[in-house]
Amino acid sequence: MLEVRNLHARVEGQEILKGINLTVNAGEVHSIMGPNGSGKSTLANVLAGNEAYEVTGGEVCMDGKDLLDMSADVRACEGVFLAFQYPVEIPGVTTSYFLKAALNARRKHRGQEELDAMDFLKIVKEKAKLVDLDARLLNRAINEGFSGGEKKRNEIFQMAVLEPTLAILDETDSGLDIDALKIVAGGVNKLRSKDRAVIVVTHYQRLLDYIVPDFVHVLVDGRIAKSGGKELALELENKGYSWVADHSAETATSA
């Protein structure tokens, strides 16, 4: 589904991604871990099409289409979704208004008819329940005055409504209590299917108890230093990132 080849990217003139290779097949869940500042969010943003990040080399294909050639909104319409590490507060725009616009933009892109208010409301109610989000929050300005947990659940809620084919979750688990974590994980697991793929960026192995990944990648200094199965997450938990960093020289030369 997703093919990332030798991806390089810069932020404000500084090279952050230094050659990422990653293949994600439909039906798989990949976890990306790594120390602070290693480039995890940069990768997530580049995949979602944030123009603040400049791609300086490499390729990204989704279902055979060149993703880098598309603007963020077209990628979204093609099925990419990013749950933000730091969801943005937007005063004056309610979540429900904007989500309806987003959902209809996608439907239009696919040649489907736009949803009317009633159908939309039905979907919204059902999905809000799924993530245990107070539906009243949806009539408030996007994320404005939301608690950290509410913001993260709002991301998962939007994901549930938009039903992406490739969902990228950037530290959606950080700072959540165990109940909220279970809700978030439940939302993701519900989305899992043979036609979809999920990339979970996280710091903590804890989330992976609830969302069991097929693959774990460790990102160090803009490169994937190590890849493995779900047991790699446990090993990291025990040995720390320095253990991978020490090995990364070998991995790099063997690549």
Add this chain to the structure above:
Amino acid sequence: MLATTQETNAYDTHHNALTGDGVRGNPDWLCSIRKAAFARFNELGFPTTRHEEWQYTNVAPIAREQFRIGVAGIVPTADELSTFSLEEDCAARLVFIDGRFSTVHSAVASLPDGVTVCSLAEAIVTDGSPVASFLAKHATYEDQAFTALNTALLEDGAFVHVRKGTVLERPIHLLYWSTAPEELAASLPRNLIVAEESSQLTVVETYAGANGSSYFTNTVTELIAQDNAVVDHYKINREGDRAQHIGHLQVHQTRDSNVTAHAMTFGGSLVRNDIGTVLDGEGGECTFNGLYMLKGSQHVDNHLLVDHAKPRCDSREIFKGILDDSSRGVFTGRIIVRKDAQKTDGKQTNQNLLLSDDAKADSKPQLEIFADDVKCTHGATIGQVDSDAMFYLQSRGLCKEAARNLLVYAFASDCVSRVRIDSLRSQIETLLFDRLLEGQRPGEAT
């Protein structure tokens, strides 16, 4: 026709005609007001950018032209005017064509006891009218040339008088239409609104006109809110694209009165709104809410003066500007807190959103505080559409234009939501959206 006597100033001619002996509508009290104002206008002359109060706004295009009073173009049809009217049941709708009351376009439903709504010209010649005791008492013109000119030439406009304890729920709509004939035309509406003790009313002033040729509107409204009166005032500027509009709203408030005035500017090429109040009684409250959405080379200057003369009054000013192309928005917020005005609470905010690199905003707070126990804050921002918010919306599937439009709309939304007349609020929303879609560059459309 050759105009050989162009050298004679049009304002002179008109003033002389108004104040001549035996002219109807020229009672002695008014004659002396007009004459004193004209003398002052001639002393002052039009301001230049050397005046501190006019530093950012050059009125040379008005000063150098000979605008004529009483020349008219094509009178609009009822249909043309209907896009400017309110859908609500209005207590009265007064239409002024080129500054003069138009009976055929106007409609005054049966008004409750204690409410007078008529043209100022009529009020002036009505025996026993209270006009003489209020007119030109508060819109002082010592330093305001345009107000002096308006006073010197005042003739018609709206007179609204609500007696003690009378509550008028339905709005009064005043619509000023300029026909914009090819020869340069001026209109000088003069309005007087008096809300007596514990009365309540809502007045909407809409200024509009034909596009294509230059005209000059010089309008003055005096609003007197007596003890415990509650007044909502709206000024919607939808002037023609080549209009020069200079307006002055002067409010006078006494004890426990509450005035909210909205100034929404969309039209005109050169616009100045002087908005002032004197909080002249304890417990008074005023809210000035403003929005200006500009394109092309529009220049709009909002100039506020809140004079806290007595203790325990609250003032709120929230003005927002959305500036596209090479337009320019100016905001000056002067707050004076007099020595007596302890426990004053004043808050002023001006925020500007620049949609183009060539747009420019100036924001100037001026706090003059002579009392010691006061709370006065001001804040100003000038910025672009937030790129993080843009990406957030786009990452969900909204195209660039839709995302931008939504954010611009959101920026203005609190100003719009404060409009309490439903059809007026949706009118403003429509104006906002139309302007946004208009601004959409070719190729970016979806």
